[in-house]
Amino acid sequence: MMTNHQMHSILTSWGAIKVEIAPEGVVRCRIPYLREIPKEPFSVVECGSDPYSCYVRSLFEGARPALPPVGMLGGTPFQTTVWKGLMAIPGGETRTYRELADQIGCARSVRAVANACGRNPAPLFVPCHRVIRTDGNPGGFSGGLAWKRLLLAAEQSNR
DNA sequence: TGCAGTCTCGGCT
DNA sequence: AGCCGAGACTGCA
Numbered sequence: 001m002m003t004n005h006q007m008h009s010i011l012t013s014w015g016a017i018k019v020e021i022a023p024e025g026v027v028r029c030r031i032p033y034l035r036e037i038p039k040e041p042f043s044v045v046e047c048g049s050d051p052y053s054c055y056v057r058s059l060f061e062g063a064r065p066a067l068p069p070v071g072m073l074g075g076t077p078f079q080t081t082v083w084k085g086l087m088a089i090p091g092g093e094t095r096t097y098r099e100l101a102d103q104i105g106c107a108r109s110v111r112a113v114a115n116a117c118g119r120n121p122a123p124l125f126v127p128c129h130r131v132i133r134t135d136g137n138p139g140g141f142s143g144g145l146a147w148k149r150l151l152l153a154a155e156q157s158n159r
Numbered sequence: 160t161g162c163a164g165t166c167t168c169g170g171c172t
Numbered sequence: 173a174g175c176c177g178a179g180a181c182t183g184c185a
Contacts, residue, residue, distance in 0.1 A: 078167065097181055112166040114180045119168090133181070140180025148180095161185085172175080 010056050011046040014038050014146070017124070019052050025069030026052055029122040031143035042150055056124055059151060062158035064091030073121050081106075082116035089130045092155045096134045118142055130155075 006021040015032030047057045051068045058065035073083060085104040089095055095103070101113040117128040123142055129151040133139045141148035 076168080101181090106166085108164085109166050110181045111164090111179065112168085112181095115167065115178095116180095118180045128180085131180080135182085138180085142180080145180095163184095164182090167179095169178095170176090172173100 034144035
């Protein structure tokens with residue numbers, strides 16, 4: 001089947017972030033997995049000027065850009081519910097896995113909610129990095145914790 | 160630390 | 173269709 005999807009790539013000192021765009025919006029975002037925090041300080045090396053690339057760059061700058069259009073992400077009904085909940089978290093704010101579970105009406109499903117966060121196909125756009133554990137620890141991130149810490153630090157810095 | 164409670168998902172039978 | 177194990181979790185002992 002023909003994919004009229006468009007690929008955008010944001011080059012950073014930590015690796016290339018790839019964004020896949022369908023006609024309705026972003027459907028996938030790939031972030032290189034980092035086992036630990038790179039010695040190299042993070043920086044954006046090359047970034048397009050389309051709305052999606054700009055959004056990503058802004059995130060790392062600690063800004064709170066409006067979410068660009070998000071397309072069909074697939075997933076089970078439960079996952080869809082969780083991902084919608086994620087997209088409702090404003091930039092610069094965080095929620096605990098529990099708060100997120102409460103908010104979407106699944107108070108007892110905290111563990112399941114966390115799993116759904118981890119399966120989100122478009123991290124950064126579906127801001128799963130804003131969800132942390134109740135005890136203050138960051139929890140997990142599909143691309144490795146280095147990214148989550150970086151993003152949270154950036155968003156915290158500009159308050 | 161450890162562990163039970165809780166719920167979803169994917170793989171197997 | 174049913175069973176089972178494994179989670180980006182929590183709260184309590």
